[in-house]
Amino acid sequence: xxxQIPQAxxxxxxxxxxxxxxxxxxxxxxxxxxxxxxxxLADEVRAREEELRHxxxxxxxxxxxxxxxxxxxxxxxxxxxxxxxFGKGLDEVLTRFSGAVAHAxxxxxxxxxxxxxxxxxxxxxxxxxxxxxxxxxxxRHDDPDVLRDLLEVDHTNAQFGRRAQAIAVLxxxxxxxxxxxxxxxxxxxxxxxRIRDYRRIRINGQVDIAVESRxxxxxxxxxxxxxxxxxxxxxPNTTVExxxxxxxxxxxxxxxxxxxxxxxxxxxxxxxxxxxxxxxDVTRLADPPQFGFAVIGVLARRYGxxxxxxxxxxxxxxxxxxxxxxxxxxQLEPAAPEPAIDLTPVPDTTEPSPRPAVTEGTAEGTTDGGxxxxxxRTPRRTAAPxxxxxxxxxxxGRTPEENARIxxxxxxxxxxxxxxxxxxxxxxxxxxDAAEADASTDTAPSAPHENEGTPHA
Amino acid sequence: xxxxxxxxxxxxxxxVVTDGRAHPTRNTLDLVTLLIAATDLPLTGLNxxxxxxxxxxxxxALSLAEVAGHLQLPVSVTKVLVADLMDSGHIVTRAxxxxxxxxxxxxxxxxxxxxxxxx
Numbered sequence: 001x002x003x004q005i006p007q008a009x010x011x012x013x014x015x016x017x018x019x020x021x022x023x024x025x026x027x028x029x030x031x032x033x034x035x036x037x038x039x040x041l042a043d044e045v046r047a048r049e050e051e052l053r054h055x056x057x058x059x060x061x062x063x064x065x066x067x068x069x070x071x072x073x074x075x076x077x078x079x080x081x082x083x084x085x086f087g088k089g090l091d092e093v094l095t096r097f098s099g100a101v102a103h104a105x106x107x108x109x110x111x112x113x114x115x116x117x118x119x120x121x122x123x124x125x126x127x128x129x130x131x132x133x134x135x136x137x138x139x140r141h142d143d144p145d146v147l148r149d150l151l152e153v154d155h156t157n158a159q160f161g162r163r164a165q166a167i168a169v170l171x172x173x174x175x176x177x178x179x180x181x182x183x184x185x186x187x188x189x190x191x192x193x194r195i196r197d198y199r200r201i202r203i204n205g206q207v208d209i210a211v212e213s214r215x216x217x218x219x220x221x222x223x224x225x226x227x228x229x230x231x232x233x234x235x236p237n238t239t240v241e242x243x244x245x246x247x248x249x250x251x252x253x254x255x256x257x258x259x260x261x262x263x264x265x266x267x268x269x270x271x272x273x274x275x276x277x278x279x280x281d282v283t284r285l286a287d288p289p290q291f292g293f294a295v296i297g298v299l300a301r302r303y304g305x306x307x308x309x310x311x312x313x314x315x316x317x318x319x320x321x322x323x324x325x326x327x328x329x330x331q332l333e334p335a336a337p338e339p340a341i342d343l344t345p346v347p348d349t350t351e352p353s354p355r356p357a358v359t360e361g362t363a364e365g366t367t368d369g370g371x372x373x374x375x376x377r378t379p380r381r382t383a384a385p386x387x388x389x390x391x392x393x394x395x396x397g398r399t400p401e402e403n404a405r406i407x408x409x410x411x412x413x414x415x416x417x418x419x420x421x422x423x424x425x426x427x428x429x430x431x432x433d434a435a436e437a438d439a440s441t442d443t444a445p446s447a448p449h450e451n452e453g454t455p456h457a
Numbered sequence: 458x459x460x461x462x463x464x465x466x467x468x469x470x471x472x473v474v475t476d477g478r479a480h481p482t483r484n485t486l487d488l489v490t491l492l493i494a495a496t497d498l499p500l501t502g503l504n505x506x507x508x509x510x511x512x513x514x515x516x517x518a519l520s521l522a523e524v525a526g527h528l529q530l531p532v533s534v535t536k537v538l539v540a541d542l543m544d545s546g547h548i549v550t551r552a553x554x555x556x557x558x559x560x561x562x563x564x565x566x567x568x569x570x571x572x573x574x575x576x
Contacts (some may be wrong), residue, residue, distance in 0.1 A: 131466050138471060138531040147533040148479035151472040158470055182468055185505065190468035199477055220468070404564045411571045 031431045047078050049088055055090055063098050109281055113171040120168035124176055127161035155198070162194040164225055166295045168219065170280055175299070179216040183332050184209045184244055184251055184324075187216055192222035197231040197240075205244035208332040209251050215328040222307060225292040226255050226320045234317055236261030241315070250325040258315035269293075270309050276301030303328065471534045474506050479533070481540035488532065489523040491551040492539060498547050506530065507538055511547060518551065 010125045014080045054077045080083055081087040132153045138147065169175055182190070184207055230240045238258040245252050261268065273280075277299035296307050313319035398406075494514035503511070506528060513519055513527050525535035542548040 128466065135466065135531075138534065142531075142533050142536075144480040144533060147471075147531070151475075151477065151479055154470055155472050177466075179468060186468055189473055189505075193468070193470040193473045198473055216468070400561060400564060404567060408567060408571070411575075415575060 019449050029380060032451060047081065051077055051081055051086075051090065055093070059094060060097055064101050067439055094448055105281075110277070111413070117155060117171040117173050120164045120171065121173065121176075123164040124168060127157055127164055128177070130157050131161065155193075158194045159196060162221065165221060166225065166291060167245065169295050169298055170291050175217040175221055176216045179213060181210050181213045181330060182216050184211055184253075184329070186212050187219055188223055188242060188244055190216075190220045191227055192242075194224040195228040197236070200231055200236070200239050201227060201242060202239050203242045207244050207246045207251060209246055210330050210332040211324065212328050215303050215305075215324070218303045219305065219322070219324065219328070222296045222299045222305070223253055223255075223322060225296050225308075226253075226307065226322065229292050230255050230257035230259065230318065230320065233257065234401055238315070245328065247323075250323060251329055252324070253322040255320040255322075256313035256315055257317035258313070259317035262309070267310050273297045274300065274307050274309065458477060467529070469515060471531065474504070474530065475511050475534055477508070477533045478537055481536040482544055486536045486539060488520065490521045491518040492521060492524060493518045493549050495547055495549065498545075500547075503542075503547070507542055507547075510535075510538060514548065531542055 022153070076082055076087060076090065081090075102404075103323055134157060138150050138154070141147065141150070165176060185203065185205075188203055192198045192203070195201075227240060227242070234257040236241065240258075241256045243252075243254040243256075245254070270293050273293035274297045280291075280294045280298060293309075299305075300307055305322060305328060307322045309318055309319065310319045311319040311321070468513060492510070492514045494511050496504060496515065500508050500511055509528055510524055513524055519527075521535060521539060522532060524539070525532045530538075541549075543550065
């Protein structure tokens, strides 16, 4: 029996050891698996942290800079996360964020535009008012020194007005001035009036085309922006050549400068802006703001003309072409030419008329103020004067002496008639008062006597 | 009198018309100077306003004030244009026609006598 006890203990120990070993082994496996799992989880947590950091540092700013655009390189870092709840959450954050950004931007843009528009409108009104005053001053003063100063003020004011107008248009306002239908050449010269270097612009070409009244101001503004760009980006000693020509479907204004030209990127940007598609973001124009092309784009889209700047000019700079379709144009009515008058002296065949024969123009229309317009008085030098009616010929043929005689006779006649009347009256008085009648009859008959005595003048 | 309508601002401003100059090349012009266009010179190279001056003056003489009125330009600006045209020989000027000869003293005397006798 005593032998059996140690044996049992041994067996027990052995089995305990075995069990322990088995448990240890199992535990080891479990631990290894657990470690591996932990490492995986840690990796995943790190990846998520990385992803989150990427979202905050890269993706959101990219989105904020370019709202509504998918930019390459700013997607999730780890594509394994794309399908998970976490990835979906991140996308949701992005969507919300971009929505909020777009909303805030739209609101900022809208309020900026509204504020700019309102202030530009009043500035525009002031510029126009000032222009009217300057014009009136130019009319009033006839002194070259005063005129020189007024021209300078006028020039500055015109540029100032154009700036205000351009910003107002960019903010969705109308160009603001109603003009009458004007010849295309005048429109281009009007545009020239509004830029700084107007003396460097050379306009070539003769077209008898006019721009419809509603399109005059927009075209002036657009061409002015093109001319300003051309003059600004070329040497001050070069000229800017403008060619006006009529083409099959309308008319073209071609502006060539001898400036630095534009690189491909600038041309792309310009083309995009000139197409006028998409809203112009007034808060995102460069500093200093470059809104020339944006303004042209807005106007071109609204009024249906087109502008391109993607050709090189033969002078090495940019060639800008503004194309105006037939819908904006109308044919210029040729002004009726006044009949030319033969200024050669006429042989004196007819008897000299004592009075200078002038054609009295009939009143033709009235001025703005309602007064009849004076017409040119032209000396009649045609060879054969048209025969005048007998009565008027007699009248016009009088000499001053004859006139005086006729007037004298008329005066005598009326005086005589009055004197006779007075005598009659006084005869009645005679019946009433003899004494007074005597005195009157003494003086009254003297008048006819005097008349008789008046010599023929 | 009806109130004057506010003028629609000119599209082409005066400094473009004169190319920035305010001083005429000669100071012999005044409001009543008569302008007579030379008929034999070509109009090429003239700007539209100068061309218009020539068109206005071709049919007969016009005074400078009338030309300014037709062009709707200030008189001082018109002077610059006309002075240029005189330099290029397109325009010749003539002193204004003198005022009409005063009436015969005898007629006046007669009228005076007649009035005296009547009153």
